[in-house]
Amino acid sequence: MSKVFQYSYINNKIGKTAEAKVSVMCKALQYGLGCFTGIRGNWNKQNKNLYLFRLDDHYKRVKESAKILGMKLNYSYPRFQKILIDLAKKNNIKEDIYIRPTLYSASTALTPRFDNQKDDLAVYMISLKEYFNTENGLNVCVSSWRRFDDDQFSVKAKITGAYANSALAKTEAVQNGYDEAVFLNRDGKVCEASGANIFGIKDNIVYTPPLGANILNGITRKTLIELFENELGLEVHEELIDRSMLYTFDELFFSGTAAKVAWIRSVDKRKIGTGKIGKNTIKIKNIFERASTGSLDGYNKWLTPVY
Numbered sequence: 001m002s003k004v005f006q007y008s009y010i011n012n013k014i015g016k017t018a019e020a021k022v023s024v025m026c027k028a029l030q031y032g033l034g035c036f037t038g039i040r041g042n043w044n045k046q047n048k049n050l051y052l053f054r055l056d057d058h059y060k061r062v063k064e065s066a067k068i069l070g071m072k073l074n075y076s077y078p079r080f081q082k083i084l085i086d087l088a089k090k091n092n093i094k095e096d097i098y099i100r101p102t103l104y105s106a107s108t109a110l111t112p113r114f115d116n117q118k119d120d121l122a123v124y125m126i127s128l129k130e131y132f133n134t135e136n137g138l139n140v141c142v143s144s145w146r147r148f149d150d151d152q153f154s155v156k157a158k159i160t161g162a163y164a165n166s167a168l169a170k171t172e173a174v175q176n177g178y179d180e181a182v183f184l185n186r187d188g189k190v191c192e193a194s195g196a197n198i199f200g201i202k203d204n205i206v207y208t209p210p211l212g213a214n215i216l217n218g219i220t221r222k223t224l225i226e227l228f229e230n231e232l233g234l235e236v237h238e239e240l241i242d243r244s245m246l247y248t249f250d251e252l253f254f255s256g257t258a259a260k261v262a263w264i265r266s267v268d269k270r271k272i273g274t275g276k277i278g279k280n281t282i283k284i285k286n287i288f289e290r291a292s293t294g295s296l297d298g299y300n301k302w303l304t305p306v307y
């Protein structure tokens, strides 16, 4: 279990995490009405600073999620930024962390609707090194659960309640002995994992499903596309991927804020490439690590220093 930091933000103030509570009646609990993001804070030992990664993009995604749902995020970017910085300072953080801001419906009225004027922002912080244990690579399966379509339930909005779909796939995968599940979408095309995007590499060309394939617009995905092109000079094709293509990639990995770059050893018991981490995956993992900790020239634009 990750260490939970002592202070959180809720009801417009910083207070003890143990006292940051919501009503049993609230719509966030009863109906899963809310949207969220997950942000990394990366500790740089040399600079003795904590860097929040692509904070502005995370803010934009929450703002857009709220817009899609008809919720209200009554926070400007500078205010959002200040809350996270103040909270990190209050928690005296000097290690790698994961930050979870959630815009949730605090309304206790019975009807499930989003336009209820009682939307509140809550933020907590935990320590987080690795989400996946990637020492031996991940053994994954294609889920028997499909990703829902955007005309049923927005994937783009990162809706709290939508993670029941992720939980079904993840639970099934783990109970069947796998580390993670890969969703196909309604059209049978490769979509994403329960909480990460997916990339494949074949003959030194990088492939990842396009935004229209029902995937979350991952901030790590966007970051890696830029790094693959600019730092490794590799072509990235955002195109539809068939299930059987998964089996024949030379390299395959998940990307995400929690997942970082997590290499996949097998899919449905078929070994990917040599069964070892691929050469381009190692390179992009290192470059990403450096960019997100303030150790790669030219990419400090993505970092918000706390101290």
Ligand SMILES: Cc1ncc(COP(=O)(O)O)c(C=O)c1O
Pocket: 038, 166, 192, 193, 194, 195, 196, 197, 215, 216, 217, 218, 219, 220, 221, 255, 256, 257, 258
């Ligand atoms: C379903 C899903 N897809 C993809 C991602 C990766 O997105 P990001 O890189 O913005 O963390 C996440 C994690 O937030 C996720 O939950």
